[in-house]
Amino acid sequence: MKNFKNIFSVVLLASLSFACTKDFQEVNTDPNKIEKISPGTLLNPIIYEVSSFNTLRADAFTFDIMQVALPFPSVAGGVHRYDISESAGNSTWNTYYRWINNVKEMRAAAIAAQDPNYEAISLTLNAWLYSLLSDSFGDVPMSEAVQGDLGVYQPKFDKQEDIYKTIIADLEKANTLYNTARPMIFGTDILYANNVSNWRKFSNSLRLRLLLRVSKRTEIDAFGKMADIIANPTTNPVFTSNTDAAILKITGVIPNVSPWGRAIDFTTFRATGGFFIDNLNDFVDPRLVRWNSQARTSDGKTNIGYKGIPSGYSGPESQFTYLPSNFNVALVTAPMVNVIMSYAEVEFIKAELAQMGKISGSAATFYQNGVKASVEQWGAVLPANYFTNAKAAYNGTLERIMLQKYYALFFNDYQQWFEYRRTGFPVLPKGAGQLNNQIMPVRFRYPTTVVTNNNANYLKAVNNMGGDDINTKVWWEK
Numbered sequence: 285m286k287n288f289k290n291i292f293s294v295v296l297l298a299s300l301s302f303a304c305t306k307d308f309q310e311v312n313t314d315p316n317k318i319e320k321i322s323p324g325t326l327l328n329p330i331i332y333e334v335s336s337f338n339t340l341r342a343d344a345f346t347f348d349i350m351q352v353a354l355p356f357p358s359v360a361g362g363v364h365r366y367d368i369s370e371s372a373g374n375s376t377w378n379t380y381y382r383w384i385n386n387v388k389e390m391r392a393a394a395i396a397a398q399d400p401n402y403e404a405i406s407l408t409l410n411a412w413l414y415s416l417l418s419d420s421f422g423d424v425p426m427s428e429a430v431q432g433d434l435g436v437y438q439p440k441f442d443k444q445e446d447i448y449k450t451i452i453a454d455l456e457k458a459n460t461l462y463n464t465a466r467p468m469i470f471g472t473d474i475l476y477a478n479n480v481s482n483w484r485k486f487s488n489s490l491r492l493r494l495l496l497r498v499s500k501r502t503e504i505d506a507f508g509k510m511a512d513i514i515a516n517p518t519t520n521p522v523f524t525s526n527t528d529a530a531i532l533k534i535t536g537v538i539p540n541v542s543p544w545g546r547a548i549d550f551t552t553f554r555a556t557g558g559f560f561i562d563n564l565n566d567f568v569d570p571r572l573v574r575w576n577s578q579a580r581t582s583d584g585k586t587n588i589g590y591k592g593i594p595s596g597y598s599g600p601e602s603q604f605t606y607l608p609s610n611f612n613v614a615l616v617t618a619p620m621v622n623v624i625m626s627y628a629e630v631e632f633i634k635a636e637l638a639q640m641g642k643i644s645g646s647a648a649t650f651y652q653n654g655v656k657a658s659v660e661q662w663g664a665v666l667p668a669n670y671f672t673n674a675k676a677a678y679n680g681t682l683e684r685i686m687l688q689k690y691y692a693l694f695f696n697d698y699q700q701w702f703e704y705r706r707t708g709f710p711v712l713p714k715g716a717g718q719l720n721n722q723i724m725p726v727r728f729r730y731p732t733t734v735v736t737n738n739n740a741n742y743l744k745a746v747n748n749m750g751g752d753d754i755n756t757k758v759w760w761e762k
Contacts, residue, residue, distance in 0.1 A: 323394040323402035324470025335622035336543040338697035351595040356555035364595040366720040373728025385430040404461035411451035422758040441745035444759035455491040523627040536618025555608035561592035566675040570664035596715020628657035628692040648678040658692040725754035
């Protein structure tokens with residue numbers, strides 16, 4: 285994957301001129317180090333690098349654990365069999381902290397420039413990153429994190445409860461900082477092209493996501509806060525269409541290129557999951573052909589419709605007498621998208637709240653809006669008779685809402701996994717070859733480098749959480 289930040293820095297530095305001087309300090313200044321950044325210098329690298337990493341992780345982890353896809357042929361073990369290695373979360377930890385540090389620099393530059401829009405964006409990005417990090421591990425360093433410049437090399441771990449209280453408060457603050465009358469002058473951002481109104485909608489939509497995530501906990505008045513956001517769209521605007529959504533369009537023009545160096549790697553030795561395919565068949569869903577190829581006879585000569593392979597299967601691959609459906613390679617071929625947060629997700633949040641009686645409005649309407657938004661997000665058209673199908677119609681249950689939300693969260697980092705852990709839906713079939721007593725893992729283990737280099741604080745975190753295990757539930761799950 286191309287490194288957007290490095291390319292961006294090279295382009296920036298190429299525009300600088302250098303003149304020789306006898307001044308010792310000037311002569312010994314590192315010409316490759318940017319001493320002062322504008323609030324916009326790091327914005328595009330953060331958006332591109334984090335969203336691209338998240339898209340890769342949806343492919344490498346979420347698809348397998350959530351029965352969207354699986355390696356095929358599949359050797360013993362693997363994520364789809366709940367065989368989660370000790371190092372499975374290492375890249376997540378390292379990548380998010382690297383970009384959290386960049387967000388910190390961005391916010392400092394925004395405050396120095398007295399630019400409220402860039403400060404609000406930095407708060408939004410920080411909340412996005414910390415939510416992903418904490419939902420993946422539980423307690424993580426925050427208040428003392430990324431302070432190596434201050435000599436803090438062994439930061440304490442903050443409780444997830446405190447992390448969520450902080451990032452929700454930061455998103456509330458960001459909402460008040462956004463100023464649509466003030467232009468963004470430090471370059472053009474690749475997500476919204478400096479549309480401050482859409483940045484604000486993203487911030488508040490993200491706030492809905494995070495409030496719903498912790499809604500089982502009484503320490504935060506999540507339902508009250510969500511109801512206030514939805515009842516006051518002028519004060520708290522959220523996504524109202526796919527054009528508002530936080531979806532990065534990958535153009536294919538350097539440096540905005542596909543995270544896949546070779547798109548064919550996306551489909552090599554892979555099958556789509558039986559659960560994933562079967563529901564789309566039942567729905568008679570237009571996303572089926574957008575996302576998947578047809579299965580074929582074992583000789584590869586004849587298409588036999590859309591048919592996947594069950595996750596967590598036991599026994600040899602020879603038990604399957606067909607070549608299963610696979611993903612369409614176009615999904616990772618530019619032009620493509622990195623999904624950060626969709627409009628469909630907002631509608632499904634509203635559907636769930638209405639179904640519980642927490643907000644006014646029709647849960648069925650919100651549900652249908654969410655399905656339609658997801659279908660159209662992927663370039664398909666919702667059939668007029670889609671909801672006359674009993675398998676696709678809203679039936680008044682959370683299970684039905686979450687089944688369609690599962691598809692709306694396709695290719696959206698770890699969100700399918702997080703939402704399954706929150707609700708237990710959709711109900712995923714058990715595979716005879718699944719390990720961990722067929723129990724869905726709920727977190728990554730802390731990296732061994734953290735265990736070794738920050739052991740005292742690591743042990744305090746483990747004691748607070750009740751263990752460092754793939755079955756140790758995080759605060760909002762308990």
